Amino acid sequence: AARQVSKRFLGVVALDNVSLELRAGEVHALIGENGAGKSTLIKVLTGVYRADEGQVEYLGNPVSFAQPREAQAAGISTIYQEINLVPQVSVARNLFLGREPTNALRLIDLGRMNREAVDILKPFGVHVDVRRPLRELGLGIQQMVAIARAVQIDARVVIMDEPTSSLEPREVDRLFATIDLLRESGVGILYVSHKLDEVFRMCDTVTVLRDGKLVHTGPVAGMTRLKLVATMLGRDMTEVREHGVTSFSESHGAVEDAPTLTATALTRKHLLDEVSLDIRRGEVVGLAGLLGSGRSETAKAIFGAQPVDKGAVAMNGKKVKAGSPAAAIASGIALLPEDRKAEGIIPGLSIRDNIALAALPALSKGGFVSDKKRDEIVETFMKRLRIKASSPDQLVRELSGGNQQKVLLARMLCLNPQILILDEPTRGIDVGAKAEVQALVDELATKGLGVLLISSELEEVIEGSDRVVVLRDGSVLGTVGGDQITADRIMSMIARAANASEETTVDE
Numbered sequence: 001a002a003r004q005v006s007k008r009f010l011g012v013v014a015l016d017n018v019s020l021e022l023r024a025g026e027v028h029a030l031i032g033e034n035g036a037g038k039s040t041l042i043k044v045l046t047g048v049y050r051a052d053e054g055q056v057e058y059l060g061n062p063v064s065f066a067q068p069r070e071a072q073a074a075g076i077s078t079i080y081q082e083i084n085l086v087p088q089v090s091v092a093r094n095l096f097l098g099r100e101p102t103n104a105l106r107l108i109d110l111g112r113m114n115r116e117a118v119d120i121l122k123p124f125g126v127h128v129d130v131r132r133p134l135r136e137l138g139l140g141i142q143q144m145v146a147i148a149r150a151v152q153i154d155a156r157v158v159i160m161d162e163p164t165s166s167l168e169p170r171e172v173d174r175l176f177a178t179i180d181l182l183r184e185s186g187v188g189i190l191y192v193s194h195k196l197d198e199v200f201r202m203c204d205t206v207t208v209l210r211d212g213k214l215v216h217t218g219p220v221a222g223m224t225r226l227k228l229v230a231t232m233l234g235r236d237m238t239e240v241r242e243h244g245v246t247s248f249s250e251s252h253g254a255v256e257d258a259p260t261l262t263a264t265a266l267t268r269k270h271l272l273d274e275v276s277l278d279i280r281r282g283e284v285v286g287l288a289g290l291l292g293s294g295r296s297e298t299a300k301a302i303f304g305a306q307p308v309d310k311g312a313v314a315m316n317g318k319k320v321k322a323g324s325p326a327a328a329i330a331s332g333i334a335l336l337p338e339d340r341k342a343e344g345i346i347p348g349l350s351i352r353d354n355i356a357l358a359a360l361p362a363l364s365k366g367g368f369v370s371d372k373k374r375d376e377i378v379e380t381f382m383k384r385l386r387i388k389a390s391s392p393d394q395l396v397r398e399l400s401g402g403n404q405q406k407v408l409l410a411r412m413l414c415l416n417p418q419i420l421i422l423d424e425p426t427r428g429i430d431v432g433a434k435a436e437v438q439a440l441v442d443e444l445a446t447k448g449l450g451v452l453l454i455s456s457e458l459e460e461v462i463e464g465s466d467r468v469v470v471l472r473d474g475s476v477l478g479t480v481g482g483d484q485i486t487a488d489r490i491m492s493m494i495a496r497a498a499n500a501s502e503e504t505t506v507d508e
Helices: 038-045 068-074 091-095 110-124 139-152 169-184 196-202 225-233 237-243 295-303 325-331 351-363 371-384 401-413 431-446 458-464 487-507
Strands: 002-009 012-020 027-031 053-058 061-063 076-079 157-161 188-192 205-210 213-219 261-268 272-279 284-288 310-315 318-320 333-336 419-423 450-454 467-472 475-481
Touching: 002 038, 012 038, 012 053, 027 038, 027 196, 038 157, 038 188, 068 076, 076 139, 091 110, 091 139, 110 139, 110 169, 139 157, 139 169, 169 188, 169 196, 188 196, 196 225, 205 225, 225 431, 261 295, 272 284, 272 295, 272 310, 272 450, 272 475, 284 295, 284 458, 295 310, 295 325, 295 333, 295 419, 295 450, 318 325, 325 333, 333 401, 351 371, 351 401, 371 401, 401 431, 431 450, 450 458, 458 487, 467 487, 475 487
Parallel strands: 012 213, 027 188, 027 205, 076 157, 157 188, 284 450, 284 467, 333 419, 419 450
Antiparallel strands: 002 012, 002 053, 053 061, 205 213, 261 272, 261 310, 310 318, 467 475
16 A cells, blocks of 8 residues: 655655555556656555655555565565566576575576476466577567566565556467466556556556546446546546547558668568568558567668668668668668667666757767757757656656657657658557657658558557558568558468468478
8 A cells, every 4th residue: 555655856746645555356557647657656665766755555564665675575576667677698597586496506406497487488378498588589578578577476466567568469368367367366466557448358446647646546347438538638528539549540641752761672580581661751651460570670670770681771762771770860760669778768868868869960060069959959859749857957767658758759850850660659658648649650741751650559550550561470471551451451461371381381
């Protein structure tokens, strides 16, 4: 329980007299817009922060955890949205961090650890070589490893912060089956999500925060989706119904001339197999496929961040130097990466520096940066993207995940790109911020920007794209457009390819 908890940072109120109770065997949703205070509350409950006012109670007793390790030792396990593991070490080592099995000589028993790791991951449908470094696996697999690690510890409370943000539908189903088992065994689950379908599907109770304040707590059964969104946003239900908050708004229509970007036969052993696509000005091209299909690898290969064995990228008919993000940027290509924590934000720098980072060469003359031009650009994009912060000088690590995403998007837009690659642009952001990002993409495409859109949410790709390129195992299965852009059509293409692959394997 949190009892009237308040927390401030440099005079900015992050939590204002917030209370919450989580009971044994309950799945309790914690929702709100980015910057509402959800992550701050989690960190107060788990010992990352100490409350300035109020009290945290656990099993009926007042507690004051000095660090997360103390909370974990007490039986509170947390799965963070930004994967909080060690990418350089193996999958097995990540599962057993801090509690590795040892032999008679008190050395780590690697054989036993690897065998037990395989058994731990089986119920989650993860079948990988547990000796591989975690960083070699996709974000979805890494997320499942983090979830498996959290729930296998003998916890009384499991806090899940956007646990499905990188997962495919079948993985989400496995996670929900695990949540049901935990609920039946009396574990209390605090479930943070921006996906309201998940809240209504899995949760018993919902607490809504807005601007650091508690605005609603009650049974999920007593809420409608519309009412919940209106409560989150602080708007009238009629306004939400009329304006909507969940999808891209329109088709954009490519400019009818030579493609702005052409990628031809991009190939990387075990990752990409002759992937080809083109993007015209004013067009949004979606990349669809299951986890491991090569979506992010394709994006990085186009941007030069993923080396290729063969293939080429051209902008306006001119070849772009392979393996060089700098050359890609110079030619008009910008990339919003999938993993904003590892590949995007620089946490120790301010919002101003993070936004202006990519534009510094254009803002400098004789080696000196024009502070005036920099500040004008930063102010423009902070207003345009509605980045919630105390000032441009605030450290970007202090922002919510959604506002960090907006900072990265602002950085890319500073470059005035012709092609913008968006890899999971709405991952982990609330419905209001998602609508803002989607509306901005619509606006940019209408003004002639070409967009490559990647999302784990198939409906987002379907609603936002003029054409969709479908991938499986690093290969292009085909392209669909117009009325053919449907979930059934895309999934049937993937299923047919999977069946053909299985038949080939049997024949061989």
